[in-house]
Each structure stands twice: as C-alpha cells, then as structure tokens.
Amino acid sequence: MIKEEELDLLLNELFQRYGYDFTNYAKASLKRRVNRLLTIDRFTSFAELFYRIKNDPDYLTHLVEELTVNVTEMFRDPALFKTIREQVLPVLATHPFIRIWHAGCSTGEEVYSMAILLEEANLLHKSLLYATDINPSVIENIKKGLFPLSQMKQYSENYILSGGKKDFSSYYMTRYEWAKFDERFQSRMIVATHNLVSDRSFNEFQLIFCRNVLIYFDKELQDKVLTLFDNSLERLGFIVLGSKENLRFSEIAGSYAQMENKEKIWRKMR
Structure with missing residues (x-):
C-alpha cells in the first residue's frame, strides 16, 4: 500500500518532469489507482515504480491511463x-x-x-x-x-x-x-x-x-x-x-x- 508521502513524491515527479498535474485530484482515489498499478505491473515496491517513471518516458502513457478513469458508454444516462x-x-x-x-x-x-x-x-x-x-x-x-x-x-x-x-x-x-x-x-x-x-x-x-x-x-x-x-x-x-x-x-x-x-x-x- 502506497503511503501518503510516497504519493506526494510521485505526483511531484509527474508534474516536474512531464507537466501532468494530479496534485488536486482526490487523494483516496489516486491511492487506489496507484496501488492497482503496483499490482498489475508487478512492482515489488514503490521505489521500483518510481525508478521506472524517472527513467522510462515510454511508461508514462500507461501510467496516465491508469491514473485517469476511462469508463463511459454511448447515451449513458x-x-x-x-x-x-x-x-x-x-x-x-x-x-x-x-x-x-x-x-x-x-x-x-x-x-x-x-x-x-x-x-x-x-x-x-x-x-x-x-x-x-x-x-x-x-x-x-x-x-x-x-x-x-x-x-x-x-x-x-x-x-x-x-x-x-x-x-x-x-x-x-x-x-x-x-x-x-x-x-x-x-x-x-x-x-x-x-x-x-x-x-x-x-x-x-x-x-x-x-x-x-x-x-x-x-x-x-x-x-x-x-x-x-x-x-x-x-x-x-x-x-x-x-x-x-x-x-x-x-x-x-x-x-x-x-x-x-x-x-x-x-x-x-x-
């Protein structure tokens, strides 16, 4: 489970390095999605995920997909x-x-x-x-x-x-x-x-x-x-x-x- 300070570190890195600002997104929701990312991509620790983000720009697209919610349907409601x-x-x-x-x-x-x-x-x-x-x-x-x-x-x-x-x-x-x-x-x-x-x-x-x-x-x-x-x-x-x-x-x-x-x-x- 990701800690509060680790989430802040991640969000700051995304903003400073790539210009994506998630800092005012609801923290509880972001935590759930980062924890899901750790599971599906089989990271053994937050440090491993953070290293990947810092050193692999191609991973960014996948990360943004996971942090943003893409659930929709035609004529919803x-x-x-x-x-x-x-x-x-x-x-x-x-x-x-x-x-x-x-x-x-x-x-x-x-x-x-x-x-x-x-x-x-x-x-x-x-x-x-x-x-x-x-x-x-x-x-x-x-x-x-x-x-x-x-x-x-x-x-x-x-x-x-x-x-x-x-x-x-x-x-x-x-x-x-x-x-x-x-x-x-x-x-x-x-x-x-x-x-x-x-x-x-x-x-x-x-x-x-x-x-x-x-x-x-x-x-x-x-x-x-x-x-x-x-x-x-x-x-x-x-x-x-x-x-x-x-x-x-x-x-x-x-x-x-x-x-x-x-x-x-x-x-x-x-």
Whole structure:
C-alpha cells in the first residue's frame, strides 16, 4: 500500500518532469489507482515504480491511463440525452454555427452519441464537436470510430431510451469484432489533448460536456475547472455534468440555472 508521502513524491515527479498535474485530484482515489498499478505491473515496491517513471518516458502513457478513469458508454444516462434532444437542441438550432466541447471525453462514446443526436436533428452539418482528454492514447480511438461490437446491444437500448427512432445499426458497419461508425461523424470532430488543470480556454462554445470527471477533483480544482468552462461558454449556453456532480456550491453557481427536470444540465443566464 502506497503511503501518503510516497504519493506526494510521485505526483511531484509527474508534474516536474512531464507537466501532468494530479496534485488536486482526490487523494483516496489516486491511492487506489496507484496501488492497482503496483499490482498489475508487478512492482515489488514503490521505489521500483518510481525508478521506472524517472527513467522510462515510454511508461508514462500507461501510467496516465491508469491514473485517469476511462469508463463511459454511448447515451449513458439516457434520460439526460433525451432532455438534450428535446430541450437543448432546439435552442442550438437557432445558432448559425454550433460548437460543442466534450472535456475529459475518454474514448469518445459520448462524442459519437452527441453527433448522432445532431444528425437526427439535421444540425450535424453546421456543428463542430471538440473532443479532448488528458490521455493521448484514449482519444486516438475517436479518430477511428471503432467500438467493440459486443457493446452495441447496450448502446442500442440506451439510444432508444434517449428518444432514438432509427435502427441504431444503420450508423455503423461491422468489422470482425468491431463496430465502425460512419466517417461523416468523424469529419465534424476535432480531437486533441487538453489538460483541465493547466490548459486555458481555446474557444467559445454553446454546449460543454464534462461528465464524471469533477468527482475525482478536490473542491479547489473543481472551482478552477468550472471557471474555465464559464470562460469558455457563451451567454445562454449549457453545461452538462455527471450524475454525481453539481454546480450548486461552486463559485459560478450564481450565473447558472438548472434545467427544471433536475437533469445535470445548467444554462448560463449572465
């Protein structure tokens, strides 16, 4: 089991040597993930792991994958996507061009879910979806549009519950054990690495997704990231958070109103 001082040493090394700042992530969660890393990579001690980090830059990608949480699915929380379909998209439709930011998007299931909603609302042609994550290896998948075929049954059920009316399989082709989504979706996506801790705003958006990321941050970092989103969102734009996340006690709360059905969607009022 990693000790508190060892974790601090590890986080400091990651920041000083590679520029990854995990210092304001929830410590209990980080400890669990480092302990898991020690087990799966069969390190006999923390010293052995620390030596590997200092002397093997190629190991960094694997380390970042383990420290960041990459659990997602298409149309996750279907009721939320139904609200977006019915109440948010009609507002976005009034804009001449739509910019949407998926921050901490992991492998991109959420981004493709949103692209499908836009397609069905005849808005995809005038939209750009910015897909960003701190982990460069997971976002590479977004450019390929490949997802396990074994997940399609669950994704199809989520899609229907979100208000989808079409045959979900019409959006992809099967390749062995993979579902390959239509390239028209990828053509409307900009994929890049972005560190919510240290990087700045890079555009003005009408809609920002950041779901199930803030729960791993402490209060100080949550406020910092939410302020970044506030600076990146145009007036009357929308922020979508995860099911266990909230704007209510944040520094920007006074400028936002939550959707009446209590989904985790807030609209910027001023």
